[in-house]
Amino acid sequence: MSDTTTLYQHGTLALLVPGLLDGTLTMQELLAHGDTGIGTGEGLDGELIILNGTPYQIDSQGHVNLVSADFTLPFANSHFADYGALMTVENATRADLQQQIMAETHSANTFFSLKITGTFTQMRTRAVQKSGRPYQSLAKTAEKQSVFSRDTVTGTLLSYYSPQLFDGAAVGGFHSHFLSQDHDFGGHILDFATVDGEVSWQQFDSLEQHLPTQNQAYMTHDFAQDDILGAIHQAEN
Amino acid sequence: MSDTTTLYQHGTLALLVPGLLDGTLTMQELLAHGDTGIGTGEGLDGELIILNGTPYQIDSQGHVNLVSADFTLPFANSHFADYGALMTVENATRADLQQQIMAETHSANTFFSLKITGTFTQMRTRAVQKSGRPYQSLAKTAEKQSVFSRDTVTGTLLSYYSPQLFDGAAVGGFHSHFLSQDHDFGGHILDFATVDGEVSWQQFDSLEQHLPTQNQAYMTHDFAQDDILGAIHQAEN
Numbered sequence: 001m002s003d004t005t006t007l008y009q010h011g012t013l014a015l016l017v018p019g020l021l022d023g024t025l026t027m028q029e030l031l032a033h034g035d036t037g038i039g040t041g042e043g044l045d046g047e048l049i050i051l052n053g054t055p056y057q058i059d060s061q062g063h064v065n066l067v068s069a070d071f072t073l074p075f076a077n078s079h080f081a082d083y084g085a086l087m088t089v090e091n092a093t094r095a096d097l098q099q100q101i102m103a104e105t106h107s108a109n110t111f112f113s114l115k116i117t118g119t120f121t122q123m124r125t126r127a128v129q130k131s132g133r134p135y136q137s138l139a140k141t142a143e144k145q146s147v148f149s150r151d152t153v154t155g156t157l158l159s160y161y162s163p164q165l166f167d168g169a170a171v172g173g174f175h176s177h178f179l180s181q182d183h184d185f186g187g188h189i190l191d192f193a194t195v196d197g198e199v200s201w202q203q204f205d206s207l208e209q210h211l212p213t214q215n216q217a218y219m220t221h222d223f224a225q226d227d228i229l230g231a232i233h234q235a236e237n
Numbered sequence: 238m239s240d241t242t243t244l245y246q247h248g249t250l251a252l253l254v255p256g257l258l259d260g261t262l263t264m265q266e267l268l269a270h271g272d273t274g275i276g277t278g279e280g281l282d283g284e285l286i287i288l289n290g291t292p293y294q295i296d297s298q299g300h301v302n303l304v305s306a307d308f309t310l311p312f313a314n315s316h317f318a319d320y321g322a323l324m325t326v327e328n329a330t331r332a333d334l335q336q337q338i339m340a341e342t343h344s345a346n347t348f349f350s351l352k353i354t355g356t357f358t359q360m361r362t363r364a365v366q367k368s369g370r371p372y373q374s375l376a377k378t379a380e381k382q383s384v385f386s387r388d389t390v391t392g393t394l395l396s397y398y399s400p401q402l403f404d405g406a407a408v409g410g411f412h413s414h415f416l417s418q419d420h421d422f423g424g425h426i427l428d429f430a431t432v433d434g435e436v437s438w439q440q441f442d443s444l445e446q447h448l449p450t451q452n453q454a455y456m457t458h459d460f461a462q463d464d465i466l467g468a469i470h471q472a473e474n
Contacts, residue, residue, distance in 0.1 A: 106457065107456070163467070165251050205448065205450040207444075207448075208243075209443060209444040210442060210443045211442055218346060222345075223346065228402070
Protein backbone atom coordinates (compact mmCIF):
# COMPACT_ATOMS: atom_id res chain seq x y z
CA MET A 1 0.00 0.00 0.00
CA SER A 2 1.22 3.48 -0.80
CA ASP A 3 2.27 5.82 1.99
CA THR A 4 -0.38 8.55 1.97
CA THR A 5 0.86 10.48 5.03
CA THR A 6 4.25 11.56 3.63
CA LEU A 7 5.00 14.53 1.41
CA TYR A 8 8.09 13.95 -0.72
CA GLN A 9 10.26 16.90 -1.69
CA HIS A 10 13.29 16.82 -3.97
CA GLY A 11 15.63 19.79 -3.68
CA THR A 12 14.83 22.97 -1.81
CA LEU A 13 13.44 26.30 -2.88
CA ALA A 14 16.64 27.77 -1.47
CA LEU A 15 18.80 26.08 -4.11
CA LEU A 16 16.88 27.82 -6.89
CA VAL A 17 17.86 31.25 -5.51
CA PRO A 18 21.54 31.23 -6.61
CA GLY A 19 20.60 29.35 -9.79
CA LEU A 20 21.40 25.72 -8.93
CA LEU A 21 19.06 24.65 -11.70
CA ASP A 22 20.52 21.31 -12.83
CA GLY A 23 17.90 18.61 -13.21
CA THR A 24 18.81 16.21 -10.40
CA LEU A 25 15.80 13.88 -10.37
CA THR A 26 13.91 12.30 -13.23
CA MET A 27 10.14 12.44 -13.54
CA GLN A 28 10.18 8.64 -13.26
CA GLU A 29 11.93 8.91 -9.89
CA LEU A 30 9.49 11.61 -8.74
CA LEU A 31 6.51 9.45 -9.71
CA ALA A 32 7.90 6.64 -7.53
CA HIS A 33 7.06 8.91 -4.57
CA GLY A 34 3.59 9.95 -5.66
CA ASP A 35 0.86 10.21 -8.27
CA THR A 36 0.20 13.88 -7.52
CA GLY A 37 2.64 16.79 -7.40
CA ILE A 38 4.17 20.04 -8.58
CA GLY A 39 7.65 21.15 -9.65
CA THR A 40 9.77 22.75 -12.32
CA GLY A 41 12.16 21.42 -14.96
CA GLU A 42 15.94 21.82 -15.38
CA GLY A 43 16.80 25.47 -15.92
CA LEU A 44 13.32 26.41 -14.63
CA ASP A 45 11.71 24.73 -17.61
CA GLY A 46 8.08 25.65 -17.05
CA GLU A 47 5.64 24.76 -14.30
CA LEU A 48 4.71 21.14 -13.64
CA ILE A 49 1.57 19.60 -12.24
CA ILE A 50 0.96 15.88 -11.73
CA LEU A 51 -2.67 14.76 -11.49
CA ASN A 52 -3.76 11.10 -11.22
CA GLY A 53 -0.28 9.92 -12.13
CA THR A 54 0.00 12.03 -15.30
CA PRO A 55 2.64 14.80 -15.33
CA TYR A 56 1.91 17.96 -17.30
CA GLN A 57 4.19 20.89 -18.08
CA ILE A 58 2.93 24.40 -18.71
CA ASP A 59 5.74 25.99 -20.72
CA SER A 60 6.58 29.67 -21.16
CA GLN A 61 4.52 29.75 -24.38
CA GLY A 62 1.50 28.70 -22.35
CA HIS A 63 1.37 25.27 -23.95
CA VAL A 64 0.40 22.26 -21.86
CA ASN A 65 2.70 19.31 -22.63
CA LEU A 66 2.88 15.74 -21.38
CA VAL A 67 6.17 15.15 -19.55
CA SER A 68 8.43 12.21 -20.37
CA ALA A 69 9.88 9.82 -17.79
CA ASP A 70 13.44 11.07 -18.35
CA PHE A 71 12.58 14.77 -17.95
CA THR A 72 14.73 16.10 -15.09
CA LEU A 73 13.86 18.47 -12.24
CA PRO A 74 15.81 20.58 -9.74
CA PHE A 75 12.85 20.95 -7.38
CA ALA A 76 9.56 19.10 -6.97
CA ASN A 77 6.97 17.76 -4.56
CA SER A 78 4.89 14.62 -4.87
CA HIS A 79 2.65 12.41 -2.76
CA PHE A 80 0.14 9.59 -3.13
CA ALA A 81 -3.35 11.07 -3.29
CA ASP A 82 -5.85 10.23 -0.58
CA TYR A 83 -7.88 13.44 -0.40
CA GLY A 84 -10.94 13.90 1.75
CA ALA A 85 -13.72 16.43 1.15
CA LEU A 86 -13.22 19.63 3.15
CA MET A 87 -15.88 22.05 1.94
CA THR A 88 -17.84 23.49 -0.95
CA VAL A 89 -17.16 27.15 -1.71
CA GLU A 90 -19.15 29.72 -3.67
CA ASN A 91 -17.79 33.03 -4.81
CA ALA A 92 -14.95 32.72 -2.28
CA THR A 93 -12.05 35.14 -2.60
CA ARG A 94 -8.54 33.74 -2.39
CA ALA A 95 -7.98 35.36 1.02
CA ASP A 96 -11.31 34.10 2.40
CA LEU A 97 -10.59 30.63 1.07
CA GLN A 98 -7.19 30.44 2.78
CA GLN A 99 -8.65 31.74 6.03
CA GLN A 100 -11.49 29.19 5.95
CA ILE A 101 -9.08 26.37 5.16
CA MET A 102 -6.80 27.24 8.06
CA ALA A 103 -9.81 27.50 10.39
CA GLU A 104 -11.28 24.16 9.24
CA THR A 105 -8.11 22.08 9.10
CA HIS A 106 -6.26 23.31 12.24
CA SER A 107 -3.12 22.28 10.38
CA ALA A 108 -0.91 25.37 10.36
CA ASN A 109 1.85 23.34 12.03
CA THR A 110 2.04 20.48 9.57
CA PHE A 111 2.25 19.86 5.84
CA PHE A 112 -0.91 19.29 3.82
CA SER A 113 -2.16 19.35 0.25
CA LEU A 114 -5.25 21.00 -1.19
CA LYS A 115 -7.04 20.04 -4.36
CA ILE A 116 -9.73 22.40 -5.58
CA THR A 117 -11.82 21.59 -8.63
CA GLY A 118 -14.05 24.39 -9.76
CA THR A 119 -14.41 27.61 -11.67
CA PHE A 120 -12.06 30.50 -10.97
CA THR A 121 -12.35 34.15 -11.99
CA GLN A 122 -9.51 36.50 -12.90
CA MET A 123 -6.99 33.68 -12.70
CA ARG A 124 -3.39 34.81 -13.30
CA THR A 125 -0.60 32.27 -13.68
CA ARG A 126 3.03 32.36 -14.70
CA ALA A 127 5.44 29.95 -16.32
CA VAL A 128 9.18 30.48 -16.29
CA GLN A 129 11.22 30.19 -19.48
CA LYS A 130 13.97 27.58 -19.52
CA SER A 131 17.52 28.91 -19.10
CA GLY A 132 20.74 27.27 -20.25
CA ARG A 133 24.06 26.92 -18.43
CA PRO A 134 25.65 28.86 -16.87
CA TYR A 135 22.50 29.47 -14.89
CA GLN A 136 21.74 32.88 -13.47
CA SER A 137 20.03 33.62 -10.18
CA LEU A 138 16.33 32.95 -9.65
CA ALA A 139 15.67 36.69 -9.77
CA LYS A 140 17.37 37.01 -13.18
CA THR A 141 15.79 33.86 -14.60
CA ALA A 142 12.34 34.85 -13.35
CA GLU A 143 12.53 38.06 -15.37
CA LYS A 144 11.89 35.87 -18.40
CA GLN A 145 8.63 34.46 -17.09
CA SER A 146 5.37 34.67 -19.02
CA VAL A 147 2.14 35.67 -17.30
CA PHE A 148 -1.18 34.25 -18.48
CA SER A 149 -4.68 35.21 -17.46
CA ARG A 150 -8.29 34.08 -17.89
CA ASP A 151 -11.43 35.94 -16.85
CA THR A 152 -13.12 32.63 -16.09
CA VAL A 153 -11.56 29.18 -16.13
CA THR A 154 -12.60 25.74 -14.90
CA GLY A 155 -9.93 23.36 -13.70
CA THR A 156 -7.87 21.98 -10.83
CA LEU A 157 -5.77 23.87 -8.31
CA LEU A 158 -3.15 21.71 -6.59
CA SER A 159 -1.46 23.25 -3.57
CA TYR A 160 1.00 22.30 -0.85
CA TYR A 161 0.97 24.05 2.49
CA SER A 162 4.19 24.12 4.55
CA PRO A 163 4.62 25.46 8.10
CA GLN A 164 6.54 28.74 8.38
CA LEU A 165 9.39 26.88 10.12
CA PHE A 166 10.20 25.22 6.80
CA ASP A 167 10.16 28.46 4.79
CA GLY A 168 13.25 28.38 2.58
CA ALA A 169 13.36 24.59 2.33
CA ALA A 170 9.78 24.78 1.06
CA VAL A 171 7.51 27.78 0.53
CA GLY A 172 6.10 28.72 3.94
CA GLY A 173 2.35 28.83 3.38
CA PHE A 174 0.66 27.78 0.14
CA HIS A 175 2.42 26.90 -3.13
CA SER A 176 -0.18 26.39 -5.86
CA HIS A 177 -0.18 25.25 -9.49
CA PHE A 178 -3.17 25.08 -11.83
CA LEU A 179 -4.34 23.10 -14.85
CA SER A 180 -7.53 23.89 -16.75
CA GLN A 181 -10.07 21.16 -17.45
CA ASP A 182 -9.46 21.59 -21.19
CA HIS A 183 -5.66 21.30 -20.71
CA ASP A 184 -5.13 24.60 -22.50
CA PHE A 185 -4.18 26.88 -19.58
CA GLY A 186 -2.22 26.59 -16.35
CA GLY A 187 0.97 27.38 -14.44
CA HIS A 188 2.11 28.66 -11.07
CA ILE A 189 -0.79 30.61 -9.57
CA LEU A 190 -0.06 34.29 -9.03
CA ASP A 191 -3.59 35.29 -8.14
CA PHE A 192 -7.28 34.71 -8.67
CA ALA A 193 -10.34 36.70 -7.62
CA THR A 194 -12.97 34.10 -6.69
CA VAL A 195 -13.67 30.40 -6.89
CA ASP A 196 -16.79 28.20 -6.94
CA GLY A 197 -15.96 24.58 -6.34
CA GLU A 198 -15.11 21.59 -4.20
CA VAL A 199 -12.18 21.81 -1.81
CA SER A 200 -10.51 18.56 -0.73
CA TRP A 201 -7.43 18.14 1.41
CA GLN A 202 -4.90 15.60 2.65
CA GLN A 203 -2.83 16.03 5.78
CA PHE A 204 0.73 14.70 6.09
CA ASP A 205 2.64 13.84 9.23
CA SER A 206 6.01 13.53 7.49
CA LEU A 207 8.11 15.45 5.02
CA GLU A 208 10.64 13.32 3.16
CA GLN A 209 13.21 15.94 2.18
CA HIS A 210 15.55 14.56 -0.48
CA LEU A 211 18.67 16.54 -1.40
CA PRO A 212 20.74 16.36 -4.63
CA THR A 213 23.89 15.04 -2.91
CA GLN A 214 25.27 13.71 -6.24
CA ASN A 215 25.26 17.21 -7.72
CA GLN A 216 28.62 18.93 -7.29
CA ALA A 217 27.27 22.43 -7.93
CA TYR A 218 24.80 21.98 -5.07
CA MET A 219 27.22 20.33 -2.67
CA THR A 220 29.95 22.96 -3.12
CA HIS A 221 27.74 26.05 -3.12
CA ASP A 222 28.17 28.54 -0.25
CA PHE A 223 24.62 29.50 0.71
CA ALA A 224 25.82 32.00 3.32
CA GLN A 225 25.86 34.80 0.74
CA ASP A 226 22.34 34.23 -0.58
CA ASP A 227 19.31 36.19 0.59
CA ILE A 228 17.22 33.04 0.41
CA LEU A 229 13.96 34.19 1.95
CA GLY A 230 13.98 37.60 0.27
CA ALA A 231 14.55 36.12 -3.15
CA ILE A 232 11.99 33.35 -2.71
CA HIS A 233 9.24 35.66 -1.60
CA GLN A 234 9.97 37.95 -4.52
CA ALA A 235 9.80 35.12 -7.03
CA GLU A 236 7.20 32.74 -5.61
CA ASN A 237 4.40 35.12 -4.72
CA MET B 238 17.70 -4.05 3.98
CA SER B 239 17.69 -1.00 6.17
CA ASP B 240 17.69 2.46 4.60
CA THR B 241 21.09 3.91 5.51
CA THR B 242 20.79 7.18 3.56
CA THR B 243 17.87 8.68 5.52
CA LEU B 244 18.01 10.59 8.79
CA TYR B 245 14.76 10.29 10.72
CA GLN B 246 13.64 13.15 12.93
CA HIS B 247 10.61 13.21 15.21
CA GLY B 248 9.43 16.65 16.28
CA THR B 249 11.39 19.83 15.78
CA LEU B 250 13.73 21.80 17.97
CA ALA B 251 11.32 24.70 17.49
CA LEU B 252 8.54 22.93 19.39
CA LEU B 253 10.73 22.67 22.47
CA VAL B 254 11.05 26.48 22.63
CA PRO B 255 7.51 27.27 23.88
CA GLY B 256 7.54 24.09 25.99
CA LEU B 257 5.63 21.60 23.83
CA LEU B 258 7.25 18.80 25.79
CA ASP B 259 4.69 15.97 25.60
CA GLY B 260 6.22 12.63 24.70
CA THR B 261 4.75 12.02 21.24
CA LEU B 262 6.81 9.02 20.07
CA THR B 263 7.86 5.89 21.94
CA MET B 264 11.41 4.63 22.00
CA GLN B 265 10.13 1.51 20.26
CA GLU B 266 8.83 3.65 17.39
CA LEU B 267 12.09 5.60 17.24
CA LEU B 268 14.10 2.37 17.05
CA ALA B 269 12.01 1.30 14.05
CA HIS B 270 13.76 4.12 12.18
CA GLY B 271 17.30 3.43 13.34
CA ASP B 272 19.77 1.69 15.63
CA THR B 273 21.66 4.92 16.35
CA GLY B 274 20.34 8.25 17.58
CA ILE B 275 19.92 11.08 20.05
CA GLY B 276 16.96 12.79 21.71
CA THR B 277 15.31 13.81 24.94
CA GLY B 278 12.43 12.41 27.00
CA GLU B 279 9.00 13.85 27.81
CA GLY B 280 9.36 17.07 29.81
CA LEU B 281 13.04 17.22 28.75
CA ASP B 282 13.77 14.06 30.70
CA GLY B 283 17.53 13.84 30.29
CA GLU B 284 19.71 13.34 27.23
CA LEU B 285 19.43 10.20 25.13
CA ILE B 286 21.96 8.39 23.01
CA ILE B 287 21.31 5.20 21.05
CA LEU B 288 24.36 3.13 20.13
CA ASN B 289 24.18 -0.24 18.35
CA GLY B 290 20.46 -0.46 18.98
CA THR B 291 20.69 0.18 22.73
CA PRO B 292 19.13 3.42 24.05
CA TYR B 293 20.74 5.09 27.05
CA GLN B 294 19.51 8.06 29.07
CA ILE B 295 21.83 10.39 30.94
CA ASP B 296 19.58 11.90 33.61
CA SER B 297 19.99 15.16 35.51
CA GLN B 298 21.73 13.28 38.34
CA GLY B 299 24.37 12.17 35.86
CA HIS B 300 23.20 8.55 35.97
CA VAL B 301 23.27 6.48 32.81
CA ASN B 302 20.07 4.43 32.50
CA LEU B 303 18.80 1.93 29.97
CA VAL B 304 15.64 3.25 28.30
CA SER B 305 12.48 1.15 28.05
CA ALA B 306 10.48 0.61 24.84
CA ASP B 307 7.52 2.66 26.11
CA PHE B 308 9.60 5.70 27.14
CA THR B 309 8.22 8.69 25.21
CA LEU B 310 10.04 11.54 23.48
CA PRO B 311 9.08 15.00 22.16
CA PHE B 312 12.17 15.24 19.94
CA ALA B 313 14.68 12.72 18.59
CA ASN B 314 16.82 11.66 15.66
CA SER B 315 17.70 8.15 14.56
CA HIS B 316 19.22 6.34 11.60
CA PHE B 317 20.60 2.95 10.63
CA ALA B 318 24.37 2.97 11.10
CA ASP B 319 26.63 2.49 8.09
CA TYR B 320 29.61 4.61 9.07
CA GLY B 321 32.80 4.85 7.05
CA ALA B 322 36.21 5.83 8.40
CA LEU B 323 36.95 9.53 7.85
CA MET B 324 40.18 10.24 9.74
CA THR B 325 42.28 9.69 12.81
CA VAL B 326 42.84 12.73 15.00
CA GLU B 327 45.41 13.49 17.66
CA ASN B 328 45.15 16.33 20.11
CA ALA B 329 42.58 18.02 17.89
CA THR B 330 40.64 20.93 19.33
CA ARG B 331 36.89 21.00 18.84
CA ALA B 332 37.15 23.91 16.40
CA ASP B 333 39.95 22.25 14.41
CA LEU B 334 38.02 19.01 14.31
CA GLN B 335 34.89 20.65 12.93
CA GLN B 336 36.92 22.56 10.35
CA GLN B 337 38.73 19.39 9.20
CA ILE B 338 35.46 17.48 8.99
CA MET B 339 33.81 20.14 6.85
CA ALA B 340 36.90 20.27 4.60
CA GLU B 341 37.07 16.48 4.22
CA THR B 342 33.40 15.71 3.75
CA HIS B 343 32.29 18.62 1.51
CA SER B 344 28.87 18.05 3.05
CA ALA B 345 27.83 21.44 4.42
CA ASN B 346 24.69 21.29 2.31
CA THR B 347 23.37 17.92 3.44
CA PHE B 348 22.70 15.99 6.63
CA PHE B 349 25.33 13.64 8.03
CA SER B 350 26.27 11.85 11.22
CA LEU B 351 29.63 11.67 12.97
CA LYS B 352 30.75 8.99 15.35
CA ILE B 353 33.98 9.63 17.21
CA THR B 354 35.45 7.03 19.54
CA GLY B 355 38.41 8.25 21.52
CA THR B 356 39.70 10.13 24.52
CA PHE B 357 38.48 13.65 25.18
CA THR B 358 39.91 16.28 27.53
CA GLN B 359 37.96 18.88 29.50
CA MET B 360 34.67 17.40 28.38
CA ARG B 361 31.64 19.32 29.64
CA THR B 362 28.13 17.93 29.18
CA ARG B 363 24.68 18.84 30.41
CA ALA B 364 21.51 16.95 31.12
CA VAL B 365 18.17 18.66 31.57
CA GLN B 366 15.92 17.83 34.52
CA LYS B 367 12.46 16.50 33.73
CA SER B 368 9.62 18.99 34.13
CA GLY B 369 5.96 18.21 34.74
CA ARG B 370 2.85 19.75 33.20
CA PRO B 371 2.11 22.57 32.64
CA TYR B 372 5.42 22.81 30.85
CA GLN B 373 7.38 26.02 30.83
CA SER B 374 9.48 27.40 28.00
CA LEU B 375 12.76 25.79 26.97
CA ALA B 376 14.64 28.72 28.51
CA LYS B 377 12.90 28.22 31.89
CA THR B 378 13.24 24.44 31.83
CA ALA B 379 16.89 24.61 30.80
CA GLU B 380 17.63 26.64 33.94
CA LYS B 381 17.28 23.36 35.82
CA GLN B 382 19.95 21.57 33.81
CA SER B 383 22.95 19.89 35.43
CA VAL B 384 26.44 20.33 34.04
CA PHE B 385 28.99 17.53 34.30
CA SER B 386 32.69 17.58 33.47
CA ARG B 387 35.66 15.25 33.16
CA ASP B 388 39.30 16.20 32.73
CA THR B 389 39.84 13.09 30.62
CA VAL B 390 37.23 10.65 29.41
CA THR B 391 37.13 7.85 26.85
CA GLY B 392 33.92 7.18 25.01
CA THR B 393 31.73 7.81 21.99
CA LEU B 394 30.56 11.13 20.58
CA LEU B 395 27.50 10.84 18.34
CA SER B 396 26.65 13.92 16.32
CA TYR B 397 24.21 15.01 13.64
CA TYR B 398 25.07 17.81 11.26
CA SER B 399 22.22 19.77 9.64
CA PRO B 400 22.52 22.47 6.94
CA GLN B 401 21.83 26.02 8.13
CA LEU B 402 18.67 26.09 6.00
CA PHE B 403 17.10 23.62 8.45
CA ASP B 404 18.08 25.58 11.56
CA GLY B 405 15.00 25.66 13.77
CA ALA B 406 13.60 22.38 12.50
CA ALA B 407 16.93 20.82 13.48
CA VAL B 408 20.05 22.41 15.00
CA GLY B 409 21.94 24.10 12.15
CA GLY B 410 25.47 22.73 12.42
CA PHE B 411 26.44 19.97 14.86
CA HIS B 412 24.25 18.53 17.64
CA SER B 413 26.32 16.13 19.73
CA HIS B 414 25.68 13.73 22.60
CA PHE B 415 28.27 11.65 24.47
CA LEU B 416 28.49 8.37 26.37
CA SER B 417 31.62 7.23 28.20
CA GLN B 418 33.04 3.77 27.59
CA ASP B 419 32.33 2.86 31.20
CA HIS B 420 28.71 4.08 30.93
CA ASP B 421 29.20 6.37 33.91
CA PHE B 422 29.26 9.79 32.20
CA GLY B 423 27.58 11.49 29.27
CA GLY B 424 24.99 13.98 28.08
CA HIS B 425 24.57 16.77 25.57
CA ILE B 426 28.04 18.08 24.75
CA LEU B 427 28.62 21.69 25.75
CA ASP B 428 32.34 21.70 25.09
CA PHE B 429 35.59 19.77 25.06
CA ALA B 430 39.19 20.86 24.66
CA THR B 431 40.87 18.11 22.61
CA VAL B 432 40.27 14.63 21.28
CA ASP B 433 42.47 11.68 20.24
CA GLY B 434 40.51 9.11 18.30
CA GLU B 435 38.86 7.68 15.24
CA VAL B 436 36.36 9.79 13.33
CA SER B 437 33.78 8.01 11.20
CA TRP B 438 30.89 9.52 9.28
CA GLN B 439 27.77 8.69 7.34
CA GLN B 440 26.18 10.99 4.79
CA PHE B 441 22.41 11.17 4.25
CA ASP B 442 20.55 12.31 1.16
CA SER B 443 17.18 12.50 2.89
CA LEU B 444 15.66 13.86 6.06
CA GLU B 445 12.45 12.15 7.11
CA GLN B 446 10.83 14.87 9.21
CA HIS B 447 7.99 13.41 11.27
CA LEU B 448 5.64 15.80 13.12
CA PRO B 449 3.41 15.07 16.15
CA THR B 450 0.13 15.67 14.29
CA GLN B 451 -1.84 13.69 16.89
CA ASN B 452 -0.76 16.10 19.65
CA GLN B 453 -3.32 18.86 20.16
CA ALA B 454 -0.92 21.14 22.04
CA TYR B 455 1.46 21.06 19.07
CA MET B 456 -1.19 21.42 16.39
CA THR B 457 -2.93 24.40 18.03
CA HIS B 458 0.19 26.31 19.10
CA ASP B 459 0.82 29.70 17.47
CA PHE B 460 4.55 29.71 16.73
CA ALA B 461 4.46 33.28 15.39
CA GLN B 462 5.18 34.68 18.87
CA ASP B 463 8.20 32.47 19.62
CA ASP B 464 11.78 33.59 19.08
CA ILE B 465 12.67 30.13 17.85
CA LEU B 466 16.23 30.64 16.66
CA GLY B 467 17.23 32.91 19.53
CA ALA B 468 15.96 30.48 22.14
CA ILE B 469 17.46 27.43 20.46
CA HIS B 470 20.90 28.92 20.15
CA GLN B 471 20.76 29.98 23.77
CA ALA B 472 19.79 26.51 24.94
CA GLU B 473 21.56 24.18 22.54
CA ASN B 474 25.05 25.63 22.45
